[in-house]
Amino acid sequence: MVGGSVPVFDEIILSTSLMDQVLSFQDVSGALVCQAGCVLERLSQFVEERGFVMPLDLGAKGSCHIGGNVATHAGGLRFLRYGSLRGTVLGLEVVLADGTVLNCLTSLRKDNTGYDLKQLFIGSEGTLGVITAVSLLCPPKPQAVNVAFLGCPGFAEVLQTFRTCREMLGEILSAFEFMDAECMQLVGRHLHLACPVRESPFYVLVETSGSSAGHDAEKLTAFLEHTLGSGLLTDGTVATDERRIKMLWALRERITEALSRDGYVYKYDLSLPLERLYDLVSAVRARLGPGARHVVGYGHLGDGNLHLNVTADAFSTAVLDTLEPFVYEWTAGQRGSVSAEHGLGFKKKDMLGYSKPPEAQLLMRQLKVLLDPKGILNPYKVLPAHA
Numbered sequence: 441m442v443g444g445s446v447p448v449f450d451e452i453i454l455s456t457s458l459m460d461q462v463l464s465f466q467d468v469s470g471a472l473v474c475q476a477g478c479v480l481e482r483l484s485q486f487v488e489e490r491g492f493v494m495p496l497d498l499g500a501k502g503s504c505h506i507g508g509n510v511a512t513h514a515g516g517l518r519f520l521r522y523g524s525l526r527g528t529v530l531g532l533e534v535v536l537a538d539g540t541v542l543n544c545l546t547s548l549r550k551d552n553t554g555y556d557l558k559q560l561f562i563g564s565e566g567t568l569g570v571i572t573a574v575s576l577l578c579p580p581k582p583q584a585v586n587v588a589f590l591g592c593p594g595f596a597e598v599l600q601t602f603r604t605c606r607e608m609l610g611e612i613l614s615a616f617e618f619m620d621a622e623c624m625q626l627v628g629r630h631l632h633l634a635c636p637v638r639e640s641p642f643y644v645l646v647e648t649s650g651s652s653a654g655h656d657a658e659k660l661t662a663f664l665e666h667t668l669g670s671g672l673l674t675d676g677t678v679a680t681d682e683r684r685i686k687m688l689w690a691l692r693e694r695i696t697e698a699l700s701r702d703g704y705v706y707k708y709d710l711s712l713p714l715e716r717l718y719d720l721v722s723a724v725r726a727r728l729g730p731g732a733r734h735v736v737g738y739g740h741l742g743d744g745n746l747h748l749n750v751t752a753d754a755f756s757t758a759v760l761d762t763l764e765p766f767v768y769e770w771t772a773g774q775r776g777s778v779s780a781e782h783g784l785g786f787k788k789k790d791m792l793g794y795s796k797p798p799e800a801q802l803l804m805r806q807l808k809v810l811l812d813p814k815g816i817l818n819p820y821k822v823l824p825a826h827a
């Protein structure tokens with residue numbers, strides 16, 4: 441997405457894949473301590489066998505390492521429920537540029553002794569230190585999971601459905617994802633996945649996770665009756681068994697794959713105020729006209745995270761010049777972020793100024809110089825050359 445782990449010039453590649461041991465697990469608190477090279481999916485299996493879940497889940501789980509997840513501050517599908525890694529990571533062990541091993545690998549929920557140094561390394565994309573071990577808090581595994589897939593007549597209704605969802609489902613709401621009609625057409629055309637509800641301009645996936653199947657089903661039914669009755673939805677379906685839940689999630693999770701089969705893809709991952717989130721998709725669609733095959737919007741609506749994707753026959757500088765800097769300027773105009781969850785890496789480092797003021801950029805540069813004076817850690821990434 442942003443080339444964060446791609447060597448470009450003279451870099452040395454460091455692999456942590458042999459550092460794949462779980463070091464400890466506390467089955468009362470759910471605190472997991474493991475080495476940085478553990479694959480996320482394997483950690484998920486490990487904690488699920490003990491009645492817990494990982495606080496994060498994402499499409500790359502079969503190959504990504506927990507160290508990479510922390511280094512990129514990965515968000516993913518459980519963000520709405522369990523919050524960010526900035527809250528669930530309890531401690532880190534990090535090797536600094538001069539070889540010092542910084543052992544902050546505690547499993548404490550509370551530690552108010554001065555600066556919270558681990559936060560510096562979360563989301564630093566490997567530019568401040570090499571994470572070698574992670575301690576994080578795993579929540580108990582939900583006993584009951586339901587997924588509802590819903591059609592909405594417009595984006596205003598998507599937002600109203602989200603509001604109603606939070607009011608009526610409260611603590612059991614664990615995901616609220618959205619996709620537009622063009623996304624659904626693309627997963628149908630390229631992956632042969634069938635739309636489970638009546639064709640609609642927008643679709644929403646709502647997941648609930650709780651401790652009592654009966655209680656959760658009652659809440660979900662009341663929510664669906666209310667939203668269907670008040671015209672917020674065109675149609676809806678609910679899944680409670682694992683196979684159908686997976687099927688409904690696939691419609692959302694496989695959009696990226698469908699887009700890549702459609703042609704060259706221009707990708708943007710933005711944080712925006714909810715009320716304006718889809719306006720950008722409409723503006724880009726109008727701006728590009730027939731210059732694009734598809735302009736689609738989907739994402740983690742509950743987190744204010746829009747994935748704006750444009751497909752075209754092939755890469756063209758004319759399309760790119762129409763998109764950029766327009767997309768970034770529009771986002772900055774809303775005080776949004778030009779990178780919600782995929783970081784800056786190599787490709788987006790020069791966009792930092794759209795989301796951070798000069799004073800913040802300077803402080804970031806000073807921190808980099810302090811921790812890595814020779815610039816040997818993931819060089820050429822994150823910070824613009826001139827910052």
Ligand SMILES: Cc1cc2nc3c(=O)[nH]c(=O)nc-3n(C[C@H](O)[C@H](O)[C@H](O)COP(=O)(O)OP(=O)(O)OC[C@H]3O[C@@H](n4cnc5c(N)ncnc54)[C@H](O)[C@@H]3O)c2cc1C
Pocket residue numbers: 444445456476497498499500503504505506507508509510511512513514515516517565566567569570571572781782818
């Ligand atoms: C199919 C797919 C779906 C995805 N969905 C989401 C999503 O929903 N939400 C989301 O937030 N992200 C998503 N991502 C991005 C994902 O968060 C990152 O790809 C992943 O977290 C990176 O982990 P990795 O082990 O692959 O790291 P790599 O790709 O190897 O590295 C990523 C960056 O982290 C640094 N790094 C890696 N390991 C360490 C370490 N031990 N110490 C210090 N720095 C390190 C690297 O230098 C590089 O800058 C998705 C990616 C894919 C491929």
